[in-house]
Amino acid sequence: MKKRVAILISGGGSNMVALARSMGKDHPAKPVLVLSNNANAGGLQKAADLGIPTAIVDHRQFDTRPDFETGLHKALLAADPDIICLAGFMRILSAGFVENWAGKILNIHPSILPLFPGLHTHQRALDAGMAVHGCSVHLVTPELDAGPILGQAVIPVLSADTPDDLAKRLLPMEHQLYPAALKKFASGDQTKVTFP
Numbered sequence: 580m581k582k583r584v585a586i587l588i589s590g591g592g593s594n595m596v597a598l599a600r601s602m603g604k605d606h607p608a609k610p611v612l613v614l615s616n617n618a619n620a621g622g623l624q625k626a627a628d629l630g631i632p633t634a635i636v637d638h639r640q641f642d643t644r645p646d647f648e649t650g651l652h653k654a655l656l657a658a659d660p661d662i663i664c665l666a667g668f669m670r671i672l673s674a675g676f677v678e679n680w681a682g683k684i685l686n687i688h689p690s691i692l693p694l695f696p697g698l699h700t701h702q703r704a705l706d707a708g709m710a711v712h713g714c715s716v717h718l719v720t721p722e723l724d725a726g727p728i729l730g731q732a733v734i735p736v737l738s739a740d741t742p743d744d745l746a747k748r749l750l751p752m753e754h755q756l757y758p759a760a761l762k763k764f765a766s767g768d769q770t771k772v773t774f775p
């Protein structure tokens with residue numbers, strides 16, 4: 580029985596597309612929902628074009644974060660996922676929400692965790708004088724960007740690099756790392772994925 584995967588997005592959804600396209604007939608998982616907190620997320624149309632059911636739970640429609648998370652939880656329950664992949668999802672989830680899906684939520688973060696949790700990771704890597712940068716796929720725990728690492732990809736930092744240069748060079752690596760980490764996770768393989 581294939582694992583059911585819900586993918587949460589807030590924007591263009593390039594990581595969602597990479598994940599969805601990776602889940603072919605011999606893959607241990609299948610995409611069952613793409614959900615966005617942003618009604619204008621470009622990834623929603625990409626998901627629809629791929630034939631994946633979509634949903635919007637717009638955080639701006641709720642008075643409080645707990646109300647938003649209740650709406651999010653209900654939408655996810657309806658899809659009954661075994662795995663939830665955060666893919667460019669820009670809302671911080673409370674400890675209570677994460678604990679309701681303990682051990683089932685994956686995220687991709689654009690840094691070599693535990694370095695640079697949070698935002699503006701490319702600028703922070705440059706400011707720190709890093710020789711390398713990268714991205715991490717990790718299990719989501721109540722602490723932000725701090726859960727067990729499932730895979731990491733590394734790229735060199737070039738002397739003339741700007742934050743945008745790093746983001747552009749890193750994104751294709753994310754599109755390789757996240758699908759590889761998801762496939763292992765869905766198959767119950769606990770070994771870490773590394774690129775290169």
Ligand code: GRF
Pocket residue numbers: 588589590591592593594595666667668687688689714746750753
């Ligand atoms: C990516 O850089 C990813 O690392 C971060 O969100 C960015 C946009 O991702 N989590 P996507 O194109 O919306 O998948």
